[in-house]
Amino acid sequence: MLSPQVVQRVGCDGGVMHLREDAHGNVLDLGRKRRTVSAAQKRALATRDPQCQFPGCPHRAFLEPHHIVHWQDGGETNLSNLVRLCSFHHVCLHEGGYRVELGANRQSHRFFDREGRRIHVVPTPPRDIAGFESIVAMNHDLAIDRATNAPQWNGSPVDHHELIRDLCWLEDQLN
Numbered sequence: 001m002l003s004p005q006v007v008q009r010v011g012c013d014g015g016v017m018h019l020r021e022d023a024h025g026n027v028l029d030l031g032r033k034r035r036t037v038s039a040a041q042k043r044a045l046a047t048r049d050p051q052c053q054f055p056g057c058p059h060r061a062f063l064e065p066h067h068i069v070h071w072q073d074g075g076e077t078n079l080s081n082l083v084r085l086c087s088f089h090h091v092c093l094h095e096g097g098y099r100v101e102l103g104a105n106r107q108s109h110r111f112f113d114r115e116g117r118r119i120h121v122v123p124t125p126p127r128d129i130a131g132f133e134s135i136v137a138m139n140h141d142l143a144i145d146r147a148t149n150a151p152q153w154n155g156s157p158v159d160h161h162e163l164i165r166d167l168c169w170l171e172d173q174l175n
């Protein structure tokens with residue numbers, strides 16, 4: 001039994017039907033006429049989205065067109081409603097709770113995680129940390145110096161049996 005999310009993903013572009021292109025070979029906006037993406041649209045998408053459009057994803061092979069507004073929800077098979085994704089991120093959107101929206105200019109896409117937080121291509125740095133000096137200042141009271149966290153290990157090879165025995169002993173002490 002397939003879940004509704006799986007049915008929706010498989011239906012996103014099943015590639016079942018083939019669209020005949022017009023004399024100019026550039027039928028790029030199919031509206032509600034066809035659910036599947038035409039060959040001409042696939043070529044145009046490959047030029048516009050040479051890699052998976054999920055922020056930070058470098059995949060360039062085996063990309064799948066995705067309807068931003070799902071076909072079942074009235075989405076059109078137009079270039080502006082399509083985005084190319086790798087199969088992993090395609091699953092994230094259909095079954096993982098992730099979301100993509102058209103940007104205000106209908107050019108850029110905006111991705112959101114399952115908590116509804118925007119996923120940026122370059123993450124915004126934490127607001128309160130402006131650099132190394134401020135990190136040092138924030139931790140001033142901890143008296144951290146170059147010896148803090150220095151290993152006590154003398155460089156001899158690790159005896160794994162002894163290590164596991166000590167870990168087991170430690171666990172016994174804690175229980």
Ligand SMILES: [Zn+2]
Nearest residue numbers: 009012066067
């Ligand atoms: Zn899809």
Ligand SMILES: [Zn+2]
Nearest residue numbers: 052057086089
């Ligand atoms: Zn991807």
